Amino acid sequence: MMIIVLLIISLLLNPLSSQAAxxxxxxxxxxxxxxxxxxxxxxxxxxxxxxxxxxxxxxxxxxxxxxxxxxxxxxxxxxxxxxxxxxxxxxxxxxxxxxxxxxxxxxxxxxxxxxxxxxxxxxxxxxxxxxxxxxxxxxxxxxxxxxxxxxxxxxxxxxxxxxxxxxxxxxxxxxxxxxxxxxxxxxxxxxxxxxxxxxxxxxxxxxxxxxxxxxxxxxxxxxxxxxxxxxxxxxxxxxxxxxxxxxxxxxxxxxYQLYTAVKKGRYQVFPHMTAKLDQTVKLLVNKEEKKLLSNVLQIPQTDGKQKKGYWSIYLGTAPIKTIAVDIETEK
Structure with a gap:
């Protein structure tokens, strides 16, 4: 009887596990x-x-x-x-x-x-x-x-x-x-x-x-x-x-909480270079994942004063969101 009761409780708590193959x-x-x-x-x-x-x-x-x-x-x-x-x-x-x-x-x-x-x-x-x-x-x-x-x-x-x-x-x-x-x-x-x-x-x-x-x-x-x-x-x-x-x-x-990974605006990358984000990026993350978030900015090597870059939000080693940004330089 105890085994039957435990099985019923398990099915109620885990409805997905009771599905057929x-x-x-x-x-x-x-x-x-x-x-x-x-x-x-x-x-x-x-x-x-x-x-x-x-x-x-x-x-x-x-x-x-x-x-x-x-x-x-x-x-x-x-x-x-x-x-x-x-x-x-x-x-x-x-x-x-x-x-x-x-x-x-x-x-x-x-x-x-x-x-x-x-x-x-x-x-x-x-x-x-x-x-x-x-x-x-x-x-x-x-x-x-x-x-x-x-x-x-x-x-x-x-x-x-x-x-x-x-x-x-x-x-x-x-x-x-x-x-x-x-x-x-x-x-x-x-x-x-x-x-x-x-x-x-x-x-x-x-x-x-x-x-x-x-x-x-x-x-x-x-x-x-x-x-x-x-x-x-x-x-x-x-x-x-x-x-x-x-x-x-x-x-x-x-x-999961709604976490602002990066806000829209201008960011000073180097003294002569800024990155402009046109949107705020919000993500659903749990408490453990929040500790693993990081931001990576990729800037292509070009000679122009203005170019595009890519701002990526990483969860550990995996990118979960990438957006294009404007890169402005001053000579």
Whole structure:
């Protein structure tokens, strides 16, 4: 009886350890993208509809302005979750983006892909190109919706970075954080509510995306903010994801502080040389990490009076943030 009780307590205290093989999670700093904690965070797994975050991000990079598009038969009959598009009808790409992110419409994903990429295959190529250019090394897409395919995979860390990059785009942030989106068609007025339960009920949960297939299990991405801190949590194949996301975000908010690594302004490097930073750099660090932070300024060897340098913040021997600075010299 004692062994059973101890096992139950262990599962309650460590909900992630109770998951089946093939699960993972990652927690990253929403400001820098630095990995704060994780398990199997670099292991490629199916991510289901979390794919749609990259679909939206890629589309907004190609077509940032709202446009009308005619829904194809292929889009209207797309397999899986749907916002019930009809072949031949005209819909705005803005509506489709909200239907994609809030209601996870596979038909919206197909329609957006055809509009921006010329074809589904053309758009998926662009998704993969953008993934490579953004350093998503464990990610490969075969479709824009997240329908299961053998090689359609990403890692928890890469998926967290998808939301990280997305939230840097103001339009993506607006869509992903919307609770309810009203729209109007020829059939009349309607609205879509965000499927993400925490965005609806948890004050610190600002944005996110849900996902599910039989192969992937439950997948979830959430962007949290509290007291100036921002945290992104991703879980793959976790049946207790709502509670786990709340637990992990609360743990980070409790254990990590927002530390100003360097303030914007002018810094005297040598008597004849100054470095100008245009931004203040703040990082999430715990007490032990704070002791390991250091600043390194790299100055290229050139003859000009004004040039660029690179200011890096190191955690131990690893650079975690690098920004360009103006270097001014006086002769």
């Amino acid at each position: 093939g699960s993972s999670y990652a927690v990253i700093d929403g400001e820098t993208g630095r990995l704060l904690m994780g398990e199997n965070e670099h292991y490629p797994l199916p991510i289901a509809s979390l794919t749609k975050m990259w679909t939206a991000y890629t589309f907004l990079d190609i077509q940032p302005d709202d446009q009308d598009t005619v829904i194809s038969h292929q889009a209207a009959t797309a397999e899986g979750s749907s916002i019930y598009l009809e072949a031949g009808q005209t819909r705005s790409t803005r509506d489709l983006l909200y239907g994609l992110m809030l209601r996870s419409g596979n038909d919206a994903a197909q329609a957006l892909a055809e509009h921006a990429g010329g074809s589904l295959e053309g758009f998926v190529y662009l998704m993969n190109e953008k993934a490579r250019s953004h350093g998503l090394e464990q990610t490969y897409f075969t479709n824009p919706s997240g329908l299961h395919a053998e090689h359609h995979l990403s890692s928890a860390y890469d998926t967290a970075k998808m939301l990280y990059f997305g939230m840097k785009n103001p339009e993506f942030r607006k869509i992903a954080s919307t609770v309810n989106y009203p729209f109007e068609t020829e059939q009349g007025k309607n609205s879509w509510q965000n499927k993400h339960r925490l965005v609806l009920s948890e004050p610190t949960a600002i944005a996110g995306k849900t996902g599910f297939t039989k192969a992937a299990g439950r997948t979830l991405a959430t962007y949290f903010e509290k007291d100036g801190k921002s945290v992104i949590v991703v879980t793959l194949n976790n049946g207790n994801d709502w509670q786990v996301h709340k637990q992990l975000s609360q743990q980070v908010f409790s254990e």
